[in-house]
Amino acid sequence: MKLIPDLIKKITNNEIWRSVFRHGYADTPRNRALQIISNIWLHLHPVKVREHGTKIRFTWCMGGITFFIFLFETITGILLMFYYVPDVNRAYADIVDLMYVVPFGRFLRNSHRWGAHAMVITVSVHMFRVFLTGSYKPPRQFNWVVGVILLVLTFLLSFTGYLLPWDQLGYWAITVGTNMARATPFLGHEGPFSYILGMRPDNDIRFALLGGTAIDAPALLRAYVWHCIAIPVIASALMMVHFWRVRKDGGISGPL
Amino acid sequence: MEVRQEKKGMIELKDDKVFTWPTLVAKEFLAAIFVTVGLLFYSYFVDAPLRELSNPGQAENPAKAPWYFLGLQEVLVYFDPWFAGVVLPSIIILGLILIPYLDNNPKGNGYYTFKERRFAVTTFVFGYIFWYVLIYIGTALRGPFWAFFWPWEKWTHDFPTPPPLHNLPLPLGIILMCGFYFAGLTLPALFKKDFFMKLGIIRYSLTMGLLLTMIGTVIKMVFRLAFNVKFIIATPWINI
Numbered sequence: 001m002k003l004i005p006d007l008i009k010k011i012t013n014n015e016i017w018r019s020v021f022r023h024g025y026a027d028t029p030r031n032r033a034l035q036i037i038s039n040i041w042l043h044l045h046p047v048k049v050r051e052h053g054t055k056i057r058f059t060w061c062m063g064g065i066t067f068f069i070f071l072f073e074t075i076t077g078i079l080l081m082f083y084y085v086p087d088v089n090r091a092y093a094d095i096v097d098l099m100y101v102v103p104f105g106r107f108l109r110n111s112h113r114w115g116a117h118a119m120v121i122t123v124s125v126h127m128f129r130v131f132l133t134g135s136y137k138p139p140r141q142f143n144w145v146v147g148v149i150l151l152v153l154t155f156l157l158s159f160t161g162y163l164l165p166w167d168q169l170g171y172w173a174i175t176v177g178t179n180m181a182r183a184t185p186f187l188g189h190e191g192p193f194s195y196i197l198g199m200r201p202d203n204d205i206r207f208a209l210l211g212g213t214a215i216d217a218p219a220l221l222r223a224y225v226w227h228c229i230a231i232p233v234i235a236s237a238l239m240m241v242h243f244w245r246v247r248k249d250g251g252i253s254g255p256l
Numbered sequence: 257m258e259v260r261q262e263k264k265g266m267i268e269l270k271d272d273k274v275f276t277w278p279t280l281v282a283k284e285f286l287a288a289i290f291v292t293v294g295l296l297f298y299s300y301f302v303d304a305p306l307r308e309l310s311n312p313g314q315a316e317n318p319a320k321a322p323w324y325f326l327g328l329q330e331v332l333v334y335f336d337p338w339f340a341g342v343v344l345p346s347i348i349i350l351g352l353i354l355i356p357y358l359d360n361n362p363k364g365n366g367y368y369t370f371k372e373r374r375f376a377v378t379t380f381v382f383g384y385i386f387w388y389v390l391i392y393i394g395t396a397l398r399g400p401f402w403a404f405f406w407p408w409e410k411w412t413h414d415f416p417t418p419p420p421l422h423n424l425p426l427p428l429g430i431i432l433m434c435g436f437y438f439a440g441l442t443l444p445a446l447f448k449k450d451f452f453m454k455l456g457i458i459r460y461s462l463t464m465g466l467l468l469t470m471i472g473t474v475i476k477m478v479f480r481l482a483f484n485v486k487f488i489i490a491t492p493w494i495n496i
């Protein structure tokens with residue numbers, strides 16, 4: 001009858017187990033603290049938090065969920081990268097393959113797509129909550145600024161991904177979006193006062209975004225690199241700042 | 257130097273702290289599971305959109321940006337692209353960034369309250385809702401050629417020709433525009449001295465400038481819808 005306790009003791013009471021897990025799981029205040037401190041992933045948290053900060057009715061859990069969806073998108077995105085080549089002759093066929101040939105490909109692509117939409121929603125709801133609780137007030141002003149930049153980056157992440165399937169939906173959505181750039185004052189060739197800087201279709205800001213005067217192979221490659229590498233790297237760096245500052249600015253906001 | 261602490265008065269800090277493990281971590285873990293299950297469940301039943309191969313020779317009609325930009329695309333009906341597509345979003349981002357530096361009301365820091373920050377909450381909630389209303393209109397109510405259709409109407413190419421639009425005379429436009437910003441900047445300062453004094457001239461000007469631009473955008477839309485006004489100010493170089 002003592003088989004299971006004995007087994008657990010055998011598994012946990014040896015050098016290998018203890019080299020991985022430094023402390024036991026007896027529910028003591030010390031272990032609760034160690035659980036956070038001695039874990040690289042959990043040490044993002046303080047050992048103790050103010051109780052209201054753990055209430056879903058206060059935080060709505062939206063910041064954490066946004067971060068989680070970012071991780072979810074990273075994992076599904078890496079898997080998609082195994083099957084997708086950002087080449088105008090292949091891109092659409094690769095997506096069709098994902099939908100009809102690759103095992104679980106459709107499931108993978110769907111969850112990446114819906115995750116992206118969900119992240120845009122959760123990040124904007126997070127901003128709404130932070131505003132309503134006045135959490136941008138001193139000493140947290142700068143973290144709000146970082147948050148606004150992260151909000152914009154989330155839009156750009158989703159936007160750059162929109163072109164990648166190379167279908168009519170993405171192509172014309174990006175056409176509408178990037179056409180705005182040519183109306184930029186001074187810097188777009190159709191924008192007000194652009195003649196001052198001598199802007200033409202082949203040297204204005206839209207040209208810089210697309211790598212051409214129309215959406216073609218260079219634009220697809222740029223969208224891909226921004227989407228898969230550049231923006232995630234920038235966003236990750238800013239997320240580190242964002243989370244670090246939450247801690248350094250006195251933990252989650254709350255009434256005195 | 258002696259620090260005179262007794263003068264400061266005691267602040268009663270509640271010790272309301274709880275252990276992160278398991279109180280918070282458990283909830284985060286559950287949230288992660290629910291989100292994953294929800295996303296996977298949805299993905300199992302609903303396919304991500306995929307249309308035919310892109311064709312530069314055949315424009316989609318209507319051609320729509322991703323939904324979160326459709327608010328701006330909807331603003332494009334009422335303003336030139338330089339404003340709707342570039343300057344307005346830039347002002348919105350700048351305005352959001354400035355919020356913590358403009359709002360110097362010390363109350364309402366870290367808890368929900370409307371009473372203690374009526375102006376801030378009203379303004380922000382209005383802007384937030386307006387953004388999503390525009391997105392809804394752009395997503396659901398705009399059909400071919402960006403024509404307006406009610407939800408119960410079928411999208412067709414056979415819609416009545418919109419009425420012709422006209423520009424306001426330039427002098428009138430300039431007077432209206434300057435008058436709007438002038439009145440908007442001075443009247444609250446005169447009649448709400450308290451509000452003005454609390455903010456100081458720089459914060460006040462920036463706050464009201466941003467607020468007036470938001471309200472002005474709405475007013476321009478009303479002008480278009482009610483009076484068929486194309487531009488308030490129309491010049492060879494720039495139209496507003």
